[in-house]
Amino acid sequence: MTSRGEGLGAAIRAWRERLPPAAAGFSAGYRRRAVGLRREELADLAGVSVEYLVRLEQGRSTAPSPQVAAALARALQLTTAERDHLYRLANLLPPPTDVISDQIPPGLRRVVSRLADAAVAVFAADWQMVWWNRQWAGAIGDPASLPPESRNFARNTFPVGPPAGSGPGSATPTSHQQPADPPARSGPRTTTPTSHQQPADPPARSGPRTTTPTSHQRPTDPPAGSEPRTTTSASHRWDAPAMSSWPVVYDNVDITAASIVSDLRRATGRFPREERLTTLISDLIEGNEQFAALWAAGAVGAHRSDGKVIHHPELGPIAVDCDVLTDGETELKVVILTAAPGSEDESKLRLATMLPDAEPASRADAALR
Structure with a gap:
């Protein structure tokens, strides 16, 4: 049972007394003694009777209709979080949010910009990458060299036909193609484009990437070591997707993969009318058999963590833990890569920041400064 001061009536009264009359279009007047709005004013704004509003505030009525709850939220000028709280206090389901946000709230922005010891990226609810730091660019490769449409982790995990920017005849590995070891690198390593470099054309994907073309390089023939991948075990896969400049196991x-699909299904409950999300899911169902099978299973959940080994071309293998934190209001996902404290992997992860791939900071990182 809700205690006094915590229920629906107490919340409505607190919000009413908080709202300045001028903000709602009323004159304060010289003889006004009420703090905030009068009950008569709120009732007029919300289109309900004063008597009903009194019953709500006194706790004698606790089940307003969704229409009344929506009208009160508008009249009281509540934030999205406050509106949802109002609905829950009234035992109603909060209305779904229509649009996926790519904007990072100021508080979250301050937090991620201070995670200097970790490789961090932020993804929207549909796994579209919206921000990354220098450590991420150094450890994984700078995503600034990719067009925005190629920075979606779900599309990257479940490729549909040739990936964005691929040339004729280039092969896209599926989740069932796994070699025992990453292929040997062939030839000297080239420089990953920085935030000020734009490749003339996206590189052709023919098997695993061993080098990343710069803005002045055009791939000609597939590099040595780009043989078709073979299956080894179900629990390990060498994967060199477009969002990573080198192999990741x-x-x-x-x-x-199952976590990504269940997380997308959860997102459809929060954003049921978001065209970008529905288009993504439709494309993946029609174009990727593994995604379609996992989607048909109907699992709902969130991607929380996993482990992986980054096969960095300069530093060698780096074992990292991948943890995913979700912002409750925007559904933004903060992906954090860290290594065991005091380990060689931790030293390598720090060194990755000082390599050319992390210099200068990506456009996304610089935007926070």
Whole structure:
């Protein structure tokens, strides 16, 4: 049972007394003694009777209709979080949010910009990358060299036909194609484009990438070591997706893939009318058999964590833990890569920041400064 001061009536009264009359279009007047809005004023704004509003505030009525709850939220000028709280206090389901946000709230922005010891990226509710730091660019490769449409982790995990920017005849590995070891690098390493470099054309994907073309380089023939991938075990996969400039081995790729799908299904409950999300899911169902099978299973959940090994071309293998934190209001996902404290992997992760791939900071990182 809700205690006095915590229920629906107490919340409505607190919000009413908080709202300045001028903000609602009323004159304060010289003889006004009420703090905030009068009950008569709120009732007029919300289109309900004063008597009903009194019953709500006194707790004698606790089940307003969704229409009344919406009218009160508008009249009281509540934030999205406050509106949802009002609905829950009234035992109603909060109305769904229509649009996925790519904007990072100021508080979250301050937090991620201070995680200097970790490789961090922020993704929207549909796994569209919206921000990354220098450490991420150094450890994984700078996503600034990719067009925005290629920075979606779900599309990257479940490729549909040739990936964005691929040339004729280039192969896209599926989640069932796994080699025992990452392929040997062939030839000297080239420089990853920085935030001020734009590649003339996206590189052709023919098997695993061993080099990343700069803005002045055009791939000609597939590099040596780009043979078709072969299956080894269900729990390990060498994966060199468009969002990574070099191979990444997941501890359990099947669990990661299933987590991404269940997280997208959860997002459809929060954003049921978001065209960008529905288009993404439709494309993946029609174009990727693994995604379609996982989607048909109907699981709902969130991607929380996994482990992986980054096969960095300069530093060698780096074992990292990948943890995913979700902002409750925007559904933004903060993906954090860290290594065991005091380990060689931690030293490598720090060194990655000082390599050319992390210099200068990506456009997304610089935007926070």
